[in-house]
Amino acid sequence: MRAPALALLAALAASVAVSPATAQVRVTFVAPERYTDADNRFGSGLSLRAVLAEMRRLFESLGERALAPGQSLDIAVLDIDLAGIDRPSFSMPQGLRVVTDITPPRFRLRYALKQRGRTLLAAEETVSDINFLLRSNRLSSGQPFFYEREVLRDWFRDRIVERRPPRG
Template sequence: MRTTLASCLLMVLALDSMAQGTSTAQVEVRFDHPEKFRDASLDNRAYPRGADPQVMKALAEHLQALGQRYLRPGQQLLIDIRDIDLAGQFEPWHSQAYDVRFLREVTWPSIDLDYTFEQPGQPTLKAKERLSDKMYLSRPGRLGNNDRLYAEKAMLGDWFRQRFAPPSS
Protein backbone atom coordinates (compact mmCIF):
# COMPACT_ATOMS: atom_id res chain seq x y z
CA MET A 1 0.00 0.00 0.00
CA ARG A 2 1.35 3.40 -0.95
CA THR A 3 1.40 6.19 1.59
CA THR A 4 -0.83 9.22 1.42
CA LEU A 5 2.21 11.51 1.08
CA ALA A 6 3.45 9.59 -1.94
CA SER A 7 -0.03 9.54 -3.49
CA CYS A 8 -0.36 13.31 -3.09
CA LEU A 9 3.08 13.85 -4.58
CA LEU A 10 2.20 11.71 -7.60
CA MET A 11 -1.00 13.64 -8.17
CA VAL A 12 0.90 16.95 -8.05
CA LEU A 13 3.50 15.65 -10.49
CA ALA A 14 0.80 14.30 -12.83
CA LEU A 15 -1.08 17.61 -12.82
CA ASP A 16 2.17 19.49 -13.37
CA SER A 17 3.04 17.35 -16.38
CA MET A 18 -0.47 17.81 -17.83
CA ALA A 19 -0.15 21.56 -17.48
CA GLN A 20 3.13 21.46 -19.40
CA GLY A 21 1.58 19.48 -22.24
CA THR A 22 1.50 15.76 -22.74
CA SER A 23 3.99 13.68 -24.62
CA THR A 24 3.71 10.18 -26.01
CA ALA A 25 6.83 9.07 -24.11
CA GLN A 26 6.02 8.81 -20.41
CA VAL A 27 7.78 8.09 -17.13
CA GLU A 28 5.76 7.48 -14.00
CA VAL A 29 7.61 7.42 -10.68
CA ARG A 30 6.14 5.93 -7.52
CA PHE A 31 7.64 5.65 -4.05
CA ASP A 32 6.96 2.44 -2.17
CA HIS A 33 6.69 3.07 1.59
CA PRO A 34 8.87 6.20 1.71
CA GLU A 35 8.49 6.34 5.48
CA LYS A 36 10.78 3.27 5.61
CA PHE A 37 13.56 4.64 3.35
CA ARG A 38 17.02 4.39 4.91
CA ASP A 39 18.14 7.97 4.25
CA ALA A 40 16.14 10.18 1.94
CA SER A 41 16.20 13.56 3.63
CA LEU A 42 18.26 16.69 3.17
CA ASP A 43 16.87 18.06 6.43
CA ASN A 44 17.51 15.64 9.27
CA ARG A 45 15.55 17.74 11.77
CA ALA A 46 12.34 17.84 9.76
CA TYR A 47 12.55 14.25 8.43
CA PRO A 48 14.76 12.16 10.73
CA ARG A 49 13.26 8.93 9.31
CA GLY A 50 11.74 8.34 5.92
CA ALA A 51 11.71 10.53 2.87
CA ASP A 52 11.64 14.27 2.46
CA PRO A 53 8.86 15.18 -0.04
CA GLN A 54 11.23 17.64 -1.76
CA VAL A 55 13.76 14.86 -2.37
CA MET A 56 11.09 12.60 -3.85
CA LYS A 57 9.75 15.43 -6.03
CA ALA A 58 13.23 16.37 -7.31
CA LEU A 59 14.15 12.77 -8.16
CA ALA A 60 10.79 12.13 -9.85
CA GLU A 61 11.12 15.30 -11.93
CA HIS A 62 14.67 14.34 -12.90
CA LEU A 63 13.54 10.88 -14.06
CA GLN A 64 10.66 12.41 -16.02
CA ALA A 65 13.06 14.84 -17.71
CA LEU A 66 15.31 11.92 -18.64
CA GLY A 67 12.27 10.20 -20.13
CA GLN A 68 11.45 13.27 -22.21
CA ARG A 69 15.01 13.30 -23.47
CA TYR A 70 15.64 9.60 -24.14
CA LEU A 71 12.37 7.72 -24.59
CA ARG A 72 10.74 7.48 -27.98
CA PRO A 73 7.06 8.17 -28.60
CA GLY A 74 4.91 5.30 -27.35
CA GLN A 75 7.42 4.03 -24.81
CA GLN A 76 6.17 3.86 -21.23
CA LEU A 77 8.32 3.48 -18.12
CA LEU A 78 6.99 2.86 -14.62
CA ILE A 79 9.58 3.15 -11.84
CA ASP A 80 8.81 2.03 -8.28
CA ILE A 81 11.47 3.33 -5.91
CA ARG A 82 11.71 0.96 -2.93
CA ASP A 83 14.55 2.59 -0.98
CA ILE A 84 16.87 5.59 -1.08
CA ASP A 85 20.17 6.14 0.69
CA LEU A 86 21.48 9.59 -0.21
CA ALA A 87 25.19 10.33 -0.60
CA GLY A 88 26.88 11.36 2.61
CA GLN A 89 25.41 11.36 6.08
CA PHE A 90 24.65 13.60 8.99
CA GLU A 91 27.27 13.25 11.72
CA PRO A 92 25.79 14.06 15.14
CA TRP A 93 29.17 14.74 16.77
CA HIS A 94 29.78 17.83 14.59
CA SER A 95 28.55 21.28 15.55
CA GLN A 96 26.53 21.48 12.30
CA ALA A 97 25.23 17.93 12.71
CA TYR A 98 21.81 18.51 11.18
CA ASP A 99 22.66 21.14 8.59
CA VAL A 100 25.48 19.49 6.67
CA ARG A 101 25.72 16.10 4.98
CA PHE A 102 29.31 14.96 5.23
CA LEU A 103 30.43 13.24 2.03
CA ARG A 104 32.90 10.41 2.53
CA GLU A 105 34.20 7.59 0.34
CA VAL A 106 32.13 5.09 2.33
CA THR A 107 28.82 7.00 2.14
CA TRP A 108 27.96 6.58 -1.53
CA PRO A 109 24.38 6.96 -2.81
CA SER A 110 22.16 3.97 -3.57
CA ILE A 111 18.60 3.55 -4.81
CA ASP A 112 16.62 0.31 -4.97
CA LEU A 113 13.94 0.23 -7.65
CA ASP A 114 11.70 -1.91 -9.80
CA TYR A 115 10.77 -0.86 -13.29
CA THR A 116 8.39 -1.87 -16.04
CA PHE A 117 9.25 -0.76 -19.56
CA GLU A 118 6.73 -1.03 -22.38
CA GLN A 119 7.05 -0.19 -26.03
CA PRO A 120 4.83 -0.99 -29.01
CA GLY A 121 5.47 -4.37 -30.59
CA GLN A 122 7.90 -5.54 -27.90
CA PRO A 123 7.46 -7.72 -24.83
CA THR A 124 7.17 -5.87 -21.52
CA LEU A 125 10.46 -5.68 -19.65
CA LYS A 126 10.36 -5.90 -15.85
CA ALA A 127 13.38 -5.78 -13.56
CA LYS A 128 14.61 -5.02 -10.05
CA GLU A 129 17.84 -3.10 -9.62
CA ARG A 130 20.03 -1.60 -6.96
CA LEU A 131 21.83 1.49 -8.23
CA SER A 132 24.93 2.70 -6.43
CA ASP A 133 27.86 4.95 -7.25
CA LYS A 134 30.91 4.20 -5.12
CA MET A 135 32.96 6.70 -7.13
CA TYR A 136 30.53 9.59 -6.67
CA LEU A 137 33.20 11.85 -5.17
CA SER A 138 35.30 11.54 -8.35
CA ARG A 139 32.49 12.45 -10.75
CA PRO A 140 33.31 15.21 -13.24
CA GLY A 141 31.25 18.34 -12.70
CA ARG A 142 30.66 17.65 -9.00
CA LEU A 143 32.80 20.50 -7.78
CA GLY A 144 31.05 23.82 -8.16
CA ASN A 145 27.64 22.18 -8.56
CA ASN A 146 25.21 23.48 -5.94
CA ASP A 147 22.56 20.80 -6.46
CA ARG A 148 22.37 18.89 -3.17
CA LEU A 149 21.14 15.82 -5.09
CA TYR A 150 23.88 15.97 -7.73
CA ALA A 151 25.28 12.50 -6.93
CA GLU A 152 21.86 10.83 -7.01
CA LYS A 153 20.78 12.58 -10.21
CA ALA A 154 24.06 11.74 -11.95
CA MET A 155 23.72 8.09 -10.89
CA LEU A 156 20.11 7.96 -12.13
CA GLY A 157 21.13 9.65 -15.40
CA ASP A 158 23.85 7.05 -16.05
CA TRP A 159 21.43 4.21 -15.31
CA PHE A 160 18.68 5.71 -17.49
CA ARG A 161 20.98 6.23 -20.48
CA GLN A 162 22.40 2.69 -20.20
CA ARG A 163 18.95 1.07 -20.04
CA PHE A 164 16.70 3.21 -22.20
CA ALA A 165 18.56 5.63 -24.49
CA PRO A 166 18.40 4.72 -28.17
CA PRO A 167 21.71 3.56 -29.65
CA SER A 168 23.84 6.31 -31.18
CA SER A 169 23.93 6.39 -34.95
Protein backbone atom coordinates (compact mmCIF):
# COMPACT_ATOMS: atom_id res chain seq x y z
CA MET A 1 0.00 0.00 0.00
CA ARG A 2 2.83 2.34 0.73
CA ALA A 3 4.64 1.72 -2.59
CA PRO A 4 1.65 2.81 -4.76
CA ALA A 5 1.28 6.01 -2.72
CA LEU A 6 4.98 6.80 -3.17
CA ALA A 7 4.71 6.07 -6.89
CA LEU A 8 1.75 8.43 -7.15
CA LEU A 9 3.63 11.19 -5.30
CA ALA A 10 6.66 10.70 -7.54
CA ALA A 11 4.49 10.92 -10.67
CA LEU A 12 2.83 14.11 -9.41
CA ALA A 13 6.19 15.68 -8.58
CA ALA A 14 7.54 14.81 -12.02
CA SER A 15 4.49 16.26 -13.77
CA VAL A 16 4.78 19.50 -11.83
CA ALA A 17 8.51 19.77 -12.55
CA VAL A 18 8.10 19.46 -16.32
CA SER A 19 4.85 21.38 -16.74
CA PRO A 20 5.42 24.74 -18.45
CA ALA A 21 4.77 27.96 -16.58
CA THR A 22 1.33 29.40 -17.03
CA ALA A 23 0.75 32.45 -19.19
CA GLN A 24 0.25 35.76 -17.46
CA VAL A 25 -0.71 39.34 -18.21
CA ARG A 26 0.60 42.24 -16.11
CA VAL A 27 -1.22 45.54 -16.55
CA THR A 28 0.02 48.85 -15.19
CA PHE A 29 -1.74 52.18 -15.49
CA VAL A 30 0.69 55.06 -15.94
CA ALA A 31 -0.56 58.36 -14.45
CA PRO A 32 -4.29 57.47 -14.80
CA GLU A 33 -5.33 60.81 -13.31
CA ARG A 34 -4.09 62.42 -16.55
CA TYR A 35 -5.94 60.10 -18.95
CA THR A 36 -7.97 61.86 -21.61
CA ASP A 37 -11.30 60.27 -20.69
CA ALA A 38 -11.39 57.44 -18.17
CA ASP A 39 -13.09 59.21 -15.28
CA ASN A 40 -16.64 60.50 -15.29
CA ARG A 41 -16.17 64.23 -14.91
CA PHE A 42 -19.74 64.79 -13.77
CA GLY A 43 -19.80 62.29 -10.91
CA SER A 44 -22.78 60.36 -12.22
CA GLY A 45 -20.99 57.55 -14.07
CA LEU A 46 -18.40 54.94 -13.31
CA SER A 47 -15.41 56.05 -11.29
CA LEU A 48 -11.85 55.96 -12.57
CA ARG A 49 -11.21 53.03 -10.27
CA ALA A 50 -14.09 51.04 -11.81
CA VAL A 51 -12.96 51.84 -15.38
CA LEU A 52 -9.39 50.76 -14.65
CA ALA A 53 -10.56 47.56 -12.94
CA GLU A 54 -12.68 46.67 -15.97
CA MET A 55 -9.83 47.38 -18.39
CA ARG A 56 -7.50 45.22 -16.29
CA ARG A 57 -10.04 42.37 -16.33
CA LEU A 58 -10.39 42.71 -20.09
CA PHE A 59 -6.64 42.51 -20.78
CA GLU A 60 -6.23 39.61 -18.36
CA SER A 61 -9.10 37.63 -19.87
CA LEU A 62 -7.76 38.16 -23.39
CA GLY A 63 -4.38 36.88 -22.24
CA GLU A 64 -5.78 33.86 -20.42
CA ARG A 65 -7.47 32.69 -23.60
CA ALA A 66 -4.69 33.42 -26.08
CA LEU A 67 -1.25 33.26 -24.50
CA ALA A 68 0.64 29.99 -24.56
CA PRO A 69 2.05 28.51 -21.37
CA GLY A 70 5.35 30.19 -20.54
CA GLN A 71 4.37 33.43 -22.26
CA SER A 72 3.84 36.71 -20.46
CA LEU A 73 2.51 40.03 -21.62
CA ASP A 74 3.36 43.32 -19.93
CA ILE A 75 0.99 46.15 -20.84
CA ALA A 76 1.50 49.73 -19.71
CA VAL A 77 -1.65 51.76 -20.35
CA LEU A 78 -0.48 55.30 -21.09
CA ASP A 79 -3.83 56.87 -22.01
CA ILE A 80 -7.51 55.98 -22.26
CA ASP A 81 -10.14 57.86 -24.25
CA LEU A 82 -13.46 56.03 -24.02
CA ALA A 83 -15.90 55.95 -26.91
CA GLY A 84 -18.25 58.91 -27.01
CA ILE A 85 -18.49 62.03 -24.93
CA ASP A 86 -19.56 62.01 -21.30
CA ARG A 87 -22.66 64.10 -20.59
CA PRO A 88 -24.28 64.75 -17.22
CA SER A 89 -27.73 63.28 -16.75
CA PHE A 90 -30.13 63.75 -13.89
CA SER A 91 -32.38 60.91 -15.01
CA MET A 92 -29.73 58.20 -15.39
CA PRO A 93 -27.60 57.10 -12.40
CA GLN A 94 -24.68 56.12 -14.64
CA GLY A 95 -24.75 59.36 -16.59
CA LEU A 96 -25.04 59.50 -20.35
CA ARG A 97 -22.32 58.85 -22.90
CA VAL A 98 -23.10 60.14 -26.39
CA VAL A 99 -21.35 57.96 -28.97
CA THR A 100 -20.90 59.13 -32.55
CA ASP A 101 -18.70 58.05 -35.42
CA ILE A 102 -16.22 60.82 -34.64
CA THR A 103 -15.67 59.72 -31.03
CA PRO A 104 -14.01 56.27 -31.24
CA PRO A 105 -12.35 54.66 -28.25
CA ARG A 106 -8.59 55.22 -28.17
CA PHE A 107 -5.86 53.66 -26.05
CA ARG A 108 -2.16 54.40 -25.95
CA LEU A 109 -0.29 51.26 -24.94
CA ARG A 110 3.28 50.12 -24.45
CA TYR A 111 3.56 46.35 -24.41
CA ALA A 112 6.03 43.47 -24.47
CA LEU A 113 5.22 39.84 -25.22
CA LYS A 114 7.79 37.47 -23.73
CA GLN A 115 8.34 33.76 -23.75
CA ARG A 116 10.44 32.41 -20.91
CA GLY A 117 12.20 35.77 -20.54
CA ARG A 118 12.92 36.31 -24.26
CA THR A 119 11.10 39.26 -25.88
CA LEU A 120 9.05 38.16 -28.89
CA LEU A 121 7.32 41.48 -29.57
CA ALA A 122 7.50 44.94 -28.05
CA ALA A 123 6.01 48.26 -29.18
CA GLU A 124 4.21 51.41 -28.19
CA GLU A 125 1.16 52.38 -30.19
CA THR A 126 -2.20 54.08 -30.21
CA VAL A 127 -5.05 51.60 -30.57
CA SER A 128 -8.26 52.89 -32.14
CA ASP A 129 -10.73 52.12 -34.92
CA ILE A 130 -12.53 54.99 -36.65
CA ASN A 131 -14.98 52.42 -38.09
CA PHE A 132 -15.99 51.11 -34.68
CA LEU A 133 -19.69 51.86 -35.24
CA LEU A 134 -19.82 49.82 -38.45
CA ARG A 135 -19.80 46.59 -36.48
CA SER A 136 -23.52 46.10 -37.02
CA ASN A 137 -23.27 42.32 -36.73
CA ARG A 138 -21.99 42.63 -33.15
CA LEU A 139 -24.70 43.90 -30.85
CA SER A 140 -23.70 45.35 -27.50
CA SER A 141 -26.14 43.39 -25.31
CA GLY A 142 -26.00 46.32 -22.90
CA GLN A 143 -22.61 45.48 -21.45
CA PRO A 144 -20.39 48.36 -20.33
CA PHE A 145 -17.43 49.33 -22.50
CA PHE A 146 -18.75 47.39 -25.50
CA TYR A 147 -16.88 49.47 -28.09
CA GLU A 148 -13.67 49.48 -26.06
CA ARG A 149 -13.85 45.69 -25.69
CA GLU A 150 -14.28 45.20 -29.43
CA VAL A 151 -11.39 47.51 -30.36
CA LEU A 152 -9.06 45.92 -27.79
CA ARG A 153 -10.13 42.39 -28.76
CA ASP A 154 -9.26 43.12 -32.40
CA TRP A 155 -5.93 44.70 -31.41
CA PHE A 156 -5.07 41.73 -29.22
CA ARG A 157 -5.85 39.27 -32.02
CA ASP A 158 -3.79 41.24 -34.58
CA ARG A 159 -0.76 42.09 -32.43
CA ILE A 160 -0.45 39.38 -29.82
CA VAL A 161 -2.08 36.29 -31.33
CA GLU A 162 -1.22 36.80 -35.01
CA ARG A 163 1.87 38.95 -34.24
CA ARG A 164 1.21 41.49 -36.98
CA PRO A 165 3.45 44.50 -36.37
CA PRO A 166 1.92 47.97 -35.92
CA ARG A 167 1.49 50.01 -39.08
CA GLY A 168 4.22 52.49 -39.96
